Every structure is written in structure tokens, then in C-alpha cells.
Amino acid sequence: MQFLGVKWDNLSKKPFIKYKLSSNTGEELYYPLIYGQYLSLKVLNCKNCIGYHVPPAYMKANCKYNVNLSNQPANQCSSCRFNDSTYFLPVDILSPTQIEMLKGLKHYNYINLFGDNLIKIGVVADSRKFTRLLEQGAIATIIFSSGDGYSIRKIEDYISRALNIKQSVNWKKKLSLLNKYASIDQAEILLNDYYKGITGMLSKYYTGNFSLMKEFYFHKNLYSNTDELYNLQEIKYVEKISPEDNVGGQLIGVYGEVIFIKFEDIIIAVNSKALLGYTFEVNDSLPQKPNYSYTYLNTKPLDQINLQLF
Numbered sequence: 485m486q487f488l489g490v491k492w493d494n495l496s497k498k499p500f501i502k503y504k505l506s507s508n509t510g511e512e513l514y515y516p517l518i519y520g521q522y523l524s525l526k527v528l529n530c531k532n533c534i535g536y537h538v539p540p541a542y543m544k545a546n547c548k549y550n551v552n553l554s555n556q557p558a559n560q561c562s563s564c565r566f567n568d569s570t571y572f573l574p575v576d577i578l579s580p581t582q583i584e585m586l587k588g589l590k591h592y593n594y595i596n597l598f599g600d601n602l603i604k605i606g607v608v609a610d611s612r613k614f615t616r617l618l619e620q621g622a623i624a625t626i627i628f629s630s631g632d633g634y635s636i637r638k639i640e641d642y643i644s645r646a647l648n649i650k651q652s653v654n655w656k657k658k659l660s661l662l663n664k665y666a667s668i669d670q671a672e673i674l675l676n677d678y679y680k681g682i683t684g685m686l687s688k689y690y691t692g693n694f695s696l697m698k699e700f701y702f703h704k705n706l707y708s709n710t711d712e713l714y715n716l717q718e719i720k721y722v723e724k725i726s727p728e729d730n731v732g733g734q735l736i737g738v739y740g741e742v743i744f745i746k747f748e749d750i751i752i753a754v755n756s757k758a759l760l761g762y763t764f765e766v767n768d769s770l771p772q773k774p775n776y777s778y779t780y781l782n783t784k785p786l787d788q789i790n791l792q793l794f
């Protein structure tokens with residue numbers, strides 16, 4: 485089996501491991517990640533290109549060359565990375581073909597909220613709305629406009645620059661803020677303030693092909709069915725995987741793309757991106773003894789939260 489990441493189902497809003505039966509062969513398949521159950525992942529000694537996305541469903545197409553990437557940090561070959569470049573290149577330098585592709589797909593602009601009032605702006609295609617919001621580990625979201633993908637990317641750039649809102653936040657930052665999350669009411673008040681500022685600015689100063697809208701979502705309870713995840717004082721963080729590593733235990737939660745597993749009294753956070761492209765085995769039994777390397781991530785204690793901002 486080839487590991488292709490964590491996928492949040494757009495309808496059920498539940499997490500799965502995305503994989504193919506062997507590297508770059510056949511269709512995407514999904515292994516359910518069920519909280520409270522045992523989960524064991526064993527990494528085998530082979531890593532291949534993970535292929536590229538094909539809209540509108542954004543499923544992974546097989547790499548044409550099945551490039552072996554063992555011993556390399558990359559998980560895509562240059563050809564597959566180029567195929568995905570529409571999603572990560574700045575909107576100003578997209579090719580006419582990429583712009584036409586985006587113009588044909590409905591997208592939304594949103595603001596995501598993380599711990600300690602940290603926010604980011606983003607765009608998401610209609611076909612994978614919740615998949616995208618949840619894979620980022622957003623605690624809450626407000627969607628403020630819809631339109632074709634190109635117009636929505638331009639708005640993202642405009643608002644990001646005008647209001648100095650980040651377009652990405654790294655996993656270490658998100659995880660280190662895991663015990664500083666807002667309640668649903670606090671999140672709604674905070675995101676509503678951004679909503680008013682942004683939509684006011686767009687309707688006054690911005691011309692383009694879009695419609696304003698408002699949808700608020702609170703996602704925190706989808707990542708775990710226990711508070712354990714949000715009360716960790718430090719996190720044993722696995723962000724690098726070596727062949728022959730294995731992680732396993734009881735599944736405590738899935739926070740975006742990070743899988744939380746408890747073995748005896750130890751909780752580890754495995755960034756699933758470290759596993760991308762590897763051949764692996766998965767099952768629902770308890771492992772003999774996990775074997776992995778980790779770094780410590782500190783989370784500030786609860787009493788240091790600045791609640792005034794809410």
C-alpha cells in the first residue's frame with residue numbers, strides 16, 4: 485500500500501487514510517480513522533512519487549513515471565509537482581491555461597481560526613469545501629465570498645496584502661497552540677469582526693467577479709471525542725519517518741493532517757505528511773512496541789492565555 489495522506493470526507497466530515505494498493509497504481513482508497521480504536525502503521529523501505537491532483541474531485545492521478553524517491557525529502561517528482569503548480573504558484577504568474585482552468589471551477593474565500601486567535605485567509609474549491617478546511621486543522625471558519633477560482637484567488641491576494649493576513653500557518657505553530665482554542669461563541673464573535681471588515685472593504689474598494697456570502701462553521705469537536713487532545717502540556721511530535729518505523733496505539737484524535745496516538749501513557753502526534761509516498765501497512769491491532777523518533781513541542785500553560793482579546 486502507498487500512503488497518500490489523511491483525507492477528511494467532504495460529506496461525513498470524518499478522517500480517513502488515503503492510499504493506493506501499490507505505488508501509482510489504480511484508484512484512491514480510504515481506511516477509516518476511528519477514535520478510540522487501535523491503529524498501527526508500519527513504514528516499509530520504499531517511497532515513490534505520490535502523483536498529482538485532478539480537478540474537480542481532486543483525486544490523485546498516478547505518476548506517469550512511478551519515480552522512486554527513497555532517501556529524498558520530496559514526495560513528488562518534478563513532473564507531478566509541475567502538474568499541481570496551479571495550487572501553489574502566486575496568482576499573478578499563472579499561465580493562461582491555468583487561469584482558464586481556475587475560471588471554470590466555483591471557489592470560496594474563507595478565514596480560518598486556530599489557537600490563540602491566530603487566523604489565515606484561504607481559498608477552497610466547492611467540490612472539496614470541508615475536506616480542505618478540516619485538513620488544515622481549523623477550529624472555526626467563516627466563508628465570505630464565492631466566485632470563479634481565478635477571481636477568488638485574486639481576492640485572497642488582495643485581502644491578504646491589504647489586511648496583512650497570513651495565507652499559511654505551519655503545523656508546529658498550530659500544534660503549539662492546541663490548548664488555547666476559543667469556544668464556539670468566542671470564535672463566532674472574532675470571525676464576525678473580520679467578516680465585517682473584509683466585506684466592507686470588498687464592497688467599497690474592490691471590483692471583480694464575486695458574490696459576498698456568510699457561512700460560519702465550528703470544527704473543534706470533529707478532531708477528537710476527548711478533551712485530552714486540547715490539554716497537552718507538551719507534544720511528542722513525529723515529523724520525520726524512517727523506513728521500518730512503526731507507530732501505533734489507541735487513536736485519540738486526528739487534528740487536520742496530524743494523527744494523535746496513545747501507547748500506554750504516552751501520546752504522540754504523527755504528522756502524516758512525513759509518511760507521504762511510503763509503502764506502508766495499516767491495521768487495527770495494538771503493536772508490540774512502537775519505534776519512531778520525535779521532537780518535543782512545548783505548549784504554553786492555560787493560565788497564560790490572553791482572554792481579553794475575546
Ligand SMILES: [Zn+2]
Nearest residue numbers: 533547561564
Ligand atoms: Zn510523479
